[in-house]
Amino acid sequence: MATSITTPSNVTARTQFLHSGNETYAYRRFGGDAPRPLLCLQHFMGTLDNWDPAVTDPLASGREVILFDNAGIGRSTGKVPDTVAGMAAHAVAFLDGLGVATCDVLGFSLGGLVAQHIALERPSLLRRMILVGTAPRGGHDIMHIEKPTLAKSFQDPHVRGYARLSTVFFAPTESSQAAGQAFVARLAQRTDDLEPASGPEVAAAQTAAFREWEQFSGERFADLKTIRQPVLVVNGVHDEMIPVVNSYSLGEHLSNAVLLTYPDSGHGSLFQFHESFTRQAAAFLAPDSPFAPY
Amino acid sequence: MATSITTPSNVTARTQFLHSGNETYAYRRFGGDAPRPLLCLQHFMGTLDNWDPAVTDPLASGREVILFDNAGIGRSTGKVPDTVAGMAAHAVAFLDGLGVATCDVLGFSLGGLVAQHIALERPSLLRRMILVGTAPRGGHDIMHIEKPTLAKSFQDPHVRGYARLSTVFFAPTESSQAAGQAFVARLAQRTDDLEPASGPEVAAAQTAAFREWEQFSGERFADLKTIRQPVLVVNGVHDEMIPVVNSYSLGEHLSNAVLLTYPDSGHGSLFQFHESFTRQAAAFLAPDSPFAPY
Numbered sequence: 352m353a354t355s356i357t358t359p360s361n362v363t364a365r366t367q368f369l370h371s372g373n374e375t376y377a378y379r380r381f382g383g384d385a386p387r388p389l390l391c392l393q394h395f396m397g398t399l400d401n402w403d404p405a406v407t408d409p410l411a412s413g414r415e416v417i418l419f420d421n422a423g424i425g426r427s428t429g430k431v432p433d434t435v436a437g438m439a440a441h442a443v444a445f446l447d448g449l450g451v452a453t454c455d456v457l458g459f460s461l462g463g464l465v466a467q468h469i470a471l472e473r474p475s476l477l478r479r480m481i482l483v484g485t486a487p488r489g490g491h492d493i494m495h496i497e498k499p500t501l502a503k504s505f506q507d508p509h510v511r512g513y514a515r516l517s518t519v520f521f522a523p524t525e526s527s528q529a530a531g532q533a534f535v536a537r538l539a540q541r542t543d544d545l546e547p548a549s550g551p552e553v554a555a556a557q558t559a560a561f562r563e564w565e566q567f568s569g570e571r572f573a574d575l576k577t578i579r580q581p582v583l584v585v586n587g588v589h590d591e592m593i594p595v596v597n598s599y600s601l602g603e604h605l606s607n608a609v610l611l612t613y614p615d616s617g618h619g620s621l622f623q624f625h626e627s628f629t630r631q632a633a634a635f636l637a638p639d640s641p642f643a644p645y
Numbered sequence: 646m647a648t649s650i651t652t653p654s655n656v657t658a659r660t661q662f663l664h665s666g667n668e669t670y671a672y673r674r675f676g677g678d679a680p681r682p683l684l685c686l687q688h689f690m691g692t693l694d695n696w697d698p699a700v701t702d703p704l705a706s707g708r709e710v711i712l713f714d715n716a717g718i719g720r721s722t723g724k725v726p727d728t729v730a731g732m733a734a735h736a737v738a739f740l741d742g743l744g745v746a747t748c749d750v751l752g753f754s755l756g757g758l759v760a761q762h763i764a765l766e767r768p769s770l771l772r773r774m775i776l777v778g779t780a781p782r783g784g785h786d787i788m789h790i791e792k793p794t795l796a797k798s799f800q801d802p803h804v805r806g807y808a809r810l811s812t813v814f815f816a817p818t819e820s821s822q823a824a825g826q827a828f829v830a831r832l833a834q835r836t837d838d839l840e841p842a843s844g845p846e847v848a849a850a851q852t853a854a855f856r857e858w859e860q861f862s863g864e865r866f867a868d869l870k871t872i873r874q875p876v877l878v879v880n881g882v883h884d885e886m887i888p889v890v891n892s893y894s895l896g897e898h899l900s901n902a903v904l905l906t907y908p909d910s911g912h913g914s915l916f917q918f919h920e921s922f923t924r925q926a927a928a929f930l931a932p933d934s935p936f937a938p939y
Contacts, residue, residue, distance in 0.1 A: 599889075599893055606909070611904070612896050614896070614900060614903065614937055624938040627938035643908060
């Protein structure tokens with residue numbers, strides 16, 4: 352289907368650049384018609400180009416969507432932080448530079464860690480949070496891509512680019528793999544104004560951030576209780592990258608979270624079930640209620 | 646709020662009686678406008694009068710709702726079975742007697758066990774299933790009302806009737822307890838054509854059925870994979886009667902289930918968040934898709 356230039360879409364949205372603090376950040380913004388934007392925080396090694404238009408575009412029909420490359424990712428300047436706190440500081444600098452006082456956030460995987468850190472450090476910035484395929488500080492088995500179930504995909508030299516995502520983001524069933532192929536085809540619809548792909552230095556710094564995030568002190572998950580924002584937690588039950596047990600911990604220890612899990616799916620459940628996910632996400636983002644159930 | 650006699654509601658629906666097999670079953674049916682009814686299967690010691698109108702009535706606006714007293718409950722004749730299989734046989738006899746070839750089912754707590762057994766024995770009877778606060782065969786810590794956290798409510802002679810439900814179905818927070826009071830007030834709206842309350846013999850037989858349901862042979866949860874119906878699994882994260890881990894097992898081992906959990910709530914999450922629950926349930930029941938995500 353041809354995408355008209357007038358349809359707000361990550362297939363066609365121009366990349367923009369904002370100077371704030373010491374860095375220049377690459378971002379895209381499109382859509383509208385809501386009092387506040389939805390900031391989308393991206394996964395391990397992902398750039399602006401890794402946002403599935405089947406997720407971003409329906410969400411942009413009801414609000415402005417802002418996609419953001421953290422420092423050192425894509426065409427954003429600077430060094431990739433090796434802590435979640437460092438990444439959160441860049442996201443806050445970006446929002447401050449853009450003049451956004453309050454937004455909603457969709458944090459996927461690594462992006463969900465960053466969203467939680469912002470909620471703890473600058474709660475006034477975030478109204479409602481959607482956390483997909485992610486984990487609390489002190490979570491279990493977070494992004495160990497060296498383990499056998501993942502290493503074969505990450506180390507296979509024949510699997511490159513988007514194709515790798517159809518193996519690691521989806522479950523080993525015919526239906527989930529077919530959804531993975533469709534996801535890759537949707538990403539490939541964007542053909543110019545592309546971001547450079549992330550390399551081994553990005554992987555190393557972000558992996559260090561995951562390792563640090565697995566550490567905790569004091570009572571495990573106690574900091575989650577201090578996050579008061581309504582949260583929608585989403586995961587596929589066969590997530591090999593950040594197992595679903597981490598979403599259970601978020602649902603149980605956040606004081607104000609609804610958990611939604613999808614069958615027959617892995618880390619990329621939001622891409623596999625994009626119609627359901629965007630409907631649920633839009634319904635969750637609509638109310639001004641202080642309570643998460645929607 | 647006065648309920649008009651013309652509004653389909655469990656506050657006003659007359660109790661009806663159906664003779665099928667060797668028994669006469671008490672039931673209520675109300676609402677309409679869908680190709681198939683929604684059969685509601687009730688919790689431990691619950692009768693037709695224990696169905697919250699804030700749950701049944703919104704659901705009845707889009708389909709016919711059928712509430713059912715199993716054998717030996719309320720004004721249904723016969724002996725309360727001491728196995729889930731025995732309860733399922735009565736539910737099937739009831740549907741056969743009523744001429745229902747296919748229906749949707751809402752199974753709450755004990756009712757969810759019965760629904761799963763029907764799905765395994767007579768899958769053609771059920772199209773879509775909603776399982777709330779329930780557990781798979783071989784589940785964990787199912788309805789041990791003798792444990793300290795529950796015994797104080799069940800053994801307190803000053804806590805009687807519906808009032809007990811506001812303690813055992815809700816979480817020990819101010820907001821959840823307030824929701825429990827509102828729930829009890831809604832049940833009390835029905836003032837005539839009432840069912841007799843369940844006594845100790847009912848409790849003993851149903852408790853035996855829970856104990857049998859905790860047993861399993863072969864691979865744990867393997868039978869869940871053979872249930873192909875789309876399922877919506879729902880629970881409160883602070884359920885003391887049937888802990889939420891059982892809903893995680895359902896979500897992971899059923900092949901086609903979406904899981905939804907609610908914060909700040911216990912066994913009666915569907916009553917506490919009745920607006921959200923009935924909206925989600927109606928959205929789940931609407932499609933004819935073979936896939937659970939909605």
